[in-house]
């Protein structure tokens with residue numbers, strides 16, 4: 001076989017109770033419909049070989065590359081607040097760990113690769129539409145500068161998958177710093193398996209927080225590291241209008257990468273109460289609830305780690321509380337620093353918070369498009385407020401805010417440049433994602449998908465020839481609900 005992976009399967013060396021070894025289930029007719037050659041090269045893979053039939057076979061799960069040790073990882077999780085002690089990879093497999101050109105270790109996972117012992121009632125399969133959706137949105141997030149898993153390939157299986165109706169099956173090859181989740185710790189905590197808990201924590205420290213190993217209390221340092229990464233990550237989501245949609249503890253990483261793109265979506269008009277997921281009836285994971293839900297998830301992580309934090313329960317609880325207490329200030333600082341940059345302020349001063357909140361309040365009242373309003377501010381600072389004003393039903397609401405803002409910008413060196421680098425022109429708008437999926441699923445036409453991927457790879461450039469990709473949906477194009485597509 002020509003495709004050599006530079007592998008080192010560290011997770012597969014953990015004790016047997018961490019996973020179940022399982023090969024992908026072969027499919028009828030592998031066909032590669034997306035291949036991320038630049039990512040493959042960055043990972044040190046043979047991109048030319050993988051772009052052809054061999055890649056199709058590997059990414060559909062029909063061929064296990066040399067050195068791979070496929071396994072389904074065990075984990076638990078709180079799903080919409082209810083605890084499941086045993087979830088695990090029910091339709092995914094960790095195939096191989098590779099060391100990239102940057103020296104970083106990454107997992108290559110297949111999602112939709114067939115049944116595993118964790119499948120419960122599910123068929124272990126995935127549908128083309130949701131896999132293209134994950135490819136589009138995760139790659140867009142990466143280009144927007146958000147920590148995220150990446151999409152390496154999407155292979156169609158040539159098999160139908162039965163959902164409400166038969167749908168084309170597909171497998172997504174996903175790349176992640178690791179697939180350790182909050183729910184991975186909950187799995188062993190629920191079984192009171194402290195030995196496994198410690199092994200997992202040591203594994204996570206070696207992989208994501210090597211400095212924690214030298215800390216006075218390495219497990220407190222690990223917890224604090226996860227809290228700091230998640231606080232920053234959620235702030236970054238809010239800066240671009242991203243709504244994850246299923247922030248269950250099994251969908252929250254220890255690495256700080258965004259993971260598990262299901263019914264996620266970007267909001268068009270700014271409304272903090274926005275919920276797009278069809279399964280989120282109570283609005284638990286609404287846009288503005290995300291920091292609170294992240295904190296809730298991190299409290300579950302702290303609970304799981306308690307036996308490692310200190311021998312006495314009371315002391316452990318105190319350490320956990322102190323670590324969790326850092327979330328809110330870390331989130332707030334990241335949140336306001338980011339919004340300050342979005343309005344052209346490089347180093348935030350205390351009074352800038354009110355300026356930011358005032359703008360957001362006016363945008364919500366006026367139904368302003370989140371992305372277009374911020375993108376237009378760079379021009380507004382230079383005196384051309386037309387595009388920004390157009391986002392407001394009553395443009396006077398922007399004008400009266402902008403007076404104080406312009407006065408503040410007089411103290412900034414190059415606010416227009418900062419704003420253009422902080423406010424994307426292009427986000428994966430739901431109606432465009434939907435249209436790309438429809439063309440692929442219904443007409444076997446991948447051109448809209450490819451065109452969208454190309455535009456979203458350069459979100460901070462104007463690309464005037466692609467202006468249509470920047471526009472919000474027309475009323476008849478609006479997507480009111482997104483589906484997880486399991």
Ligand code: AMP
Pocket residue numbers: 087088089090091092118119120121122123124125126246250251260262484486
């Ligand atoms: P998710 O909502 O995609 O994060 O998945 C939650 C849990 O359900 C995980 O344990 C998945 O592996 C499992 N799951 C989701 N879809 C399927 C499926 N089609 N077949 C088997 N298990 C699944």
Ligand code: MG
Pocket residue numbers: 250251260
């Ligand atoms: Mg999941």
